[in-house]
Amino acid sequence: MTYRAALRSKNLYGRYNANGYNPINGTELWDVQMPNRPMQPNEVLKAQAAMQKLDAVKVLKQKCLELGGSSGIRSIGRIFGTLCNQTDGTLDKQQLVQGLQQFGITGLTEIQIQNVMEAFGNNGVIGFDDFISALRGPVNERRKALIGMAWQQIDLANSGSGSAQTMLQKYDVMSRREVVEGRLTADDAIREFMQTWDKIGDSNITWDEFFEYYADMGAAVADDDEFEL
Numbered sequence: 001m002t003y004r005a006a007l008r009s010k011n012l013y014g015r016y017n018a019n020g021y022n023p024i025n026g027t028e029l030w031d032v033q034m035p036n037r038p039m040q041p042n043e044v045l046k047a048q049a050a051m052q053k054l055d056a057v058k059v060l061k062q063k064c065l066e067l068g069g070s071s072g073i074r075s076i077g078r079i080f081g082t083l084c085n086q087t088d089g090t091l092d093k094q095q096l097v098q099g100l101q102q103f104g105i106t107g108l109t110e111i112q113i114q115n116v117m118e119a120f121g122n123n124g125v126i127g128f129d130d131f132i133s134a135l136r137g138p139v140n141e142r143r144k145a146l147i148g149m150a151w152q153q154i155d156l157a158n159s160g161s162g163s164a165q166t167m168l169q170k171y172d173v174m175s176r177r178e179v180v181e182g183r184l185t186a187d188d189a190i191r192e193f194m195q196t197w198d199k200i201g202d203s204n205i206t207w208d209e210f211f212e213y214y215a216d217m218g219a220a221v222a223d224d225d226e227f228e229l
Contacts, residue, residue: 052111052115053115053116053118053119054119055115056108056111056112056113056115056116056119057115057116057119057134057135059108059112060100060105060108060112060116060135061073061135061137061219063105063107063108064076064103064105064135065219065220067103067104067105068103069220070217070220070221071192071196071216071217072219072220073132073135073136073216073217073219073220074196074213074216074217075103076099076103076135077132077135077216079099079102079103080095080096080099080128080131080132081128083095083098083099084128089127089128089129090125090126090127090128091125091126091128091131092124092125093113093114093117093124096113096116096117096126097113119134120134135219136215136216136218136219137219139215139218140224142224142228143214143215143218143224143227146227146228147210147211147214147215150170150210150214151207151210151211153170154166154167154170154205154210155207160206160207161204161205161206161207162204162205162210163203163204163205164194164197164203164204164205167205167210168190168193168194171190171193173186173189173190173193174186175229176189177226196213197209197213
């Protein structure tokens with residue numbers, strides 16, 4: 001009713017004011033922006049369904065970070081990477097449930113699982129890359145710049161890759177929150193760091209791997225200043 005009344009008011013004003021324009025110089029007499037049309041029942045249902053899918057993904061991400069901490073996204077990614085169909089990089093519903101169970105995520109309802117599938121789904125499967133990217137979340141420009149600056153300290157020759165040993169020499173674990181709070185020793189932090197990469201000391205690391213690593217780790221860090229530290 002409110003929308004109809006506003007629309008009628010606009011029409012009447014325009015009709016009795018030269019259709020909204022000055023007949024001499026053509027300047028606009030009134031705001032031609034029409035009132036927003038209220039959502040129709042079918043549009044409301046679609047919007048609610050979309051929100052339920054997004055909420056299910058958010059719950060899944062929260063559980064992932066609660067269990068795995070800053071390495072949660074990376075850890076669950078490795079699990080799903082071994083489960084996904086290597087020919088087309090997809091996961092079906094059974095593989096999704098299996099991966100969540102292996103990681104230790106429980107408590108999701110059947111509806112939430114289905115909503116996660118439908119959030120990325122196409123013919124009953126979800127793309128592995130899209131799924132992990134959604135859990136990771138976007139990387140803002142400040143963080144991209146910080147990751148790039150860190151990479152420049154490793155890839156001194158600008159070759160697109162750097163040695164894991166060089167990276168390890170540059171990595172200061174004493175700034176990690178877990179080390180600062182005494183929940184992790186410096187040696188354990190270094191060991192965990194290398195295990196997260198699945199690399200040994202003489203391995204090479206590419207820019208894409210480096211960026212993906214910090215995008216994954218950054219998913220657990222809400223504050224940009226803390227991410228920089």
